[in-house]
Amino acid sequence: MAQVKNRLNPFFENITFDREDNEMILNFGPQHPSAHGQLRLMLHLQQEMIVKAHPDVGYLHRGMEKMAENMIYNEFMPTTDRMDYIASSSNNYGFALAVEKLVGLEVPRRAQVIRMMLLEINRLMSHLFWLATTALDIGAMTVFLFAFREREYLMDIIEGYCGARLTHSAIRIGGVPLDIQDSFIAQLKDFLDKLPQNIKDYEDLLDTNRIWLMRMEEVGTISKEMALSWGCTGPMLRASGVAWDIRKEEPYELYDEVEFNVPWSDKGDNFARYRVYMEEMRESAKILYQTITMYQKCVKDGQTELMAHAPKYVSAPKLDIMTQNYSLMQHFVLVTQGMRPPVGEVYVATESPKGELGFFINSQGGPYPYRLKLRAPSFWHTGILTDLLPGHYIPDVVSIIGTTNIVFGEVDR
Amino acid sequence: MRAYTPKDDVQKRAYYTDRYYVSPQVPKSPVESDEVFNADLEAIKAKFEVLDAYIQVEQMVVFIKPEDNYKVLELMRDELEYTQLSELSAIDFLAQRGGFEIFYQMLSMNKRKRIRVKMFIENGASVNSVEKLFRSADWSEREMFDMFGIEANGHPFMKRILMPYDWQGFPLLKTYPLQGDEFAAWYEVDKIFGKEARDVIGPELRDTAKVDRYDSERFARLGHEVPKGTKITGNEPKNEQNYQEDGGVFLIKKFDKKDSVVIDDPQR
Numbered sequence: 001m002a003q004v005k006n007r008l009n010p011f012f013e014n015i016t017f018d019r020e021d022n023e024m025i026l027n028f029g030p031q032h033p034s035a036h037g038q039l040r041l042m043l044h045l046q047q048e049m050i051v052k053a054h055p056d057v058g059y060l061h062r063g064m065e066k067m068a069e070n071m072i073y074n075e076f077m078p079t080t081d082r083m084d085y086i087a088s089s090s091n092n093y094g095f096a097l098a099v100e101k102l103v104g105l106e107v108p109r110r111a112q113v114i115r116m117m118l119l120e121i122n123r124l125m126s127h128l129f130w131l132a133t134t135a136l137d138i139g140a141m142t143v144f145l146f147a148f149r150e151r152e153y154l155m156d157i158i159e160g161y162c163g164a165r166l167t168h169s170a171i172r173i174g175g176v177p178l179d180i181q182d183s184f185i186a187q188l189k190d191f192l193d194k195l196p197q198n199i200k201d202y203e204d205l206l207d208t209n210r211i212w213l214m215r216m217e218e219v220g221t222i223s224k225e226m227a228l229s230w231g232c233t234g235p236m237l238r239a240s241g242v243a244w245d246i247r248k249e250e251p252y253e254l255y256d257e258v259e260f261n262v263p264w265s266d267k268g269d270n271f272a273r274y275r276v277y278m279e280e281m282r283e284s285a286k287i288l289y290q291t292i293t294m295y296q297k298c299v300k301d302g303q304t305e306l307m308a309h310a311p312k313y314v315s316a317p318k319l320d321i322m323t324q325n326y327s328l329m330q331h332f333v334l335v336t337q338g339m340r341p342p343v344g345e346v347y348v349a350t351e352s353p354k355g356e357l358g359f360f361i362n363s364q365g366g367p368y369p370y371r372l373k374l375r376a377p378s379f380w381h382t383g384i385l386t387d388l389l390p391g392h393y394i395p396d397v398v399s400i401i402g403t404t405n406i407v408f409g410e411v412d413r
Numbered sequence: 414m415r416a417y418t419p420k421d422d423v424q425k426r427a428y429y430t431d432r433y434y435v436s437p438q439v440p441k442s443p444v445e446s447d448e449v450f451n452a453d454l455e456a457i458k459a460k461f462e463v464l465d466a467y468i469q470v471e472q473m474v475v476f477i478k479p480e481d482n483y484k485v486l487e488l489m490r491d492e493l494e495y496t497q498l499s500e501l502s503a504i505d506f507l508a509q510r511g512g513f514e515i516f517y518q519m520l521s522m523n524k525r526k527r528i529r530v531k532m533f534i535e536n537g538a539s540v541n542s543v544e545k546l547f548r549s550a551d552w553s554e555r556e557m558f559d560m561f562g563i564e565a566n567g568h569p570f571m572k573r574i575l576m577p578y579d580w581q582g583f584p585l586l587k588t589y590p591l592q593g594d595e596f597a598a599w600y601e602v603d604k605i606f607g608k609e610a611r612d613v614i615g616p617e618l619r620d621t622a623k624v625d626r627y628d629s630e631r632f633a634r635l636g637h638e639v640p641k642g643t644k645i646t647g648n649e650p651k652n653e654q655n656y657q658e659d660g661g662v663f664l665i666k667k668f669d670k671k672d673s674v675v676i677d678d679p680q681r
Binding site for chain 1: 424425426427428429430434436437438439441469470472474496497498499500502504505516518520522525527529547548549551552560573574575576577584585589591
């Protein structure tokens with residue numbers, strides 16, 4: 001192919017000249033290192049103060065909803081990994097739960113416990129990642145290294161379970177594909193025993209750090225009304241004075257059997273969000289300890305089932321497929337044609353590390369979803385920047401984007 | 414004769430459906446079975462016309478007239494404590510009914526209940542924006558416009574959000590193919606190089622799984638690589654790849670065809 005002269009001439013969109021007033025338009029991103037992905041912000045500035053902000057998204061748009069309409073249900077599972085790729089099991093789970101509610105599947109208890117373990121490990125991974133990157137944006141390199149080290153341990157555990165570190169696809173519609181490996185619990189316990197000290201280390205570095213406090217306190221304050229109106233969920237909402245956690249209020253899986261608190265704050269600023277994240281890590285550790293006990297009880301009670309028994313929707317266990325003709329036939333149909341859920345609609349919300357992750361599925365009885373809407377929390381946490389940034393200064397933009405914890409795989413889908 | 418493909422829905426469809434197969438339904442229960450929902454429905458019914466209402470998978474679904482949407486959501490927010498609009502989008506029913514179904518997913522944190530407010534609009538009709546009630550609708554309505562072309566009246570900034578501003582066509586319509594249409598194939602070529610470069614560059618390939626064995630320019634010949642630009646007409650150059658290092662890798666035994674045994678007897 002011959003070289004063709006392109007039309008991408010340089011132009012100076014960062015600065016607008018020839019204006020009467022003193023307003024400057026600053027183009028932030030889409031390749032800014034602290035934008036946590038492909039975020040473009042057009043900031044109208046008076047001196048260093050932002051008077052108008054216009055977030056522009058879509059640089060990572062892959063059309064997942066369109067893809068979903070052209071895939072059988074099980075085929076879509078790996079695609080959900082690519083939404084919030086920091087905690088991909090929580091996306092897998094949200095989708096699996098939506099389909100399970102649609103067709104009415106009962107997931108075996110042992111699978112439920114494993115799912116909860118995976119979800120909480122993912123929450124820890126996501127929060128550690130959040131802490132690391134936000135601290136790095138503010139300039140705290142040490143915290144970045146510490147938090148990434150801990151996250152690495154968790155990724156090793158997950159890797160031992162499903163072979164993947166980021167895109168897990170570790171949850172199936174109807175259960176989980178595998179039992180946890182032998183070393184899982186020992187590794188997890190090892191990690192959890194050290195975690196309180198680790199969290200204390202981070203806090204020692206940050207809680208009384210002058211720079212951290214200056215960048216965090218009284219910056220990016222979101223009022224309760226604003227958070228509700230903008231559809232904020234998760235830590236963004238809880239830091240603004242609404243103690244709403246879907247795990248607690250609309251419990252799914254076995255979250256009604258475990259004890260944990262919902263940390264919240266009524267300050268609404270960056271620091272409040274930071275505190276909520278730190279406390280949530282402690283609560284996740286608490287839940288994980290309890291799931292270990294629950295898992296051991298499942299083993300003792302001899303519950304070995306990992307997938308729901310529903311021949312119309314879920315393939316039989318591998319042993320049956322390999323030995324029984326009818327199971328093999330069913331498996332063949334489910335893999336080549338896909339399951340056909342009943343005609344109807346479902347909206348299922350789960351508490352992902354970022355907030356309310358919702359899956360809306362409209363099924364017309366075919367093997368492909370007729371419409372699938374992904375409700376990703378980060379979408380509105382990016383939108384709120386429109387109202388949140390005006391009145392702040394340029395350096396605050398970085399810390400505010402940091403604490404909103406947005407992931408662009410999820411914003412653009 | 415060419416197989417008939419319907420033009421109003423070009424999405425993937427099941428290649429085989431048993432002619433006697435009847436899809437089951439997700440069970441619906443009457444609204445009276447839940448006290449909270451029943452009270453909410455009565456409050457809505459008192460002021461507005463409700464076309465249909467039922468409970469499906471723990472959530473109430475209420476069908477209203479499209480002109481009432483702003484007022485109904487206002488009533489729900491101010492009097493019924495549905496303080497959050499979680500989600501808003503449309504479903505394309507152009508082929509079946511000539512319009513769209515629009516849903517508003519509402520959440521009440523005090524009651525721990527979710528209601529889905531739905532309405533049907535004709536093709537080409539627009540809806541009232543609810544952005545004044547819920548700021549979250551700002552971006553949702555833009556996304557709905559971006560994906561389906563449904564405009565929201567009274568929205569402050571009705572522009573595309575995920576697709577480029579100068580995009581043509583609405584990607585989530587059932588008439589829009591998964592791989593993109595003619596416009597999509599030429600969009601970046603035209604934009605970056607200009608229309609005159611179309612002949613040189615060719616349309617954008619959006620089928621990621623496509624493998625062209627005659628294409629020695631791009632990475633289309635994985636495992637059968639040839640030098641860049643090799644003309645492959647008629648007989649392909651034999652180019653067997655040998656990936657293993659000399660001397661072998663630790664623990665991995667080199668597979669040697671000569672030493673291997675082919676078992677002829679399947680009953681062995």
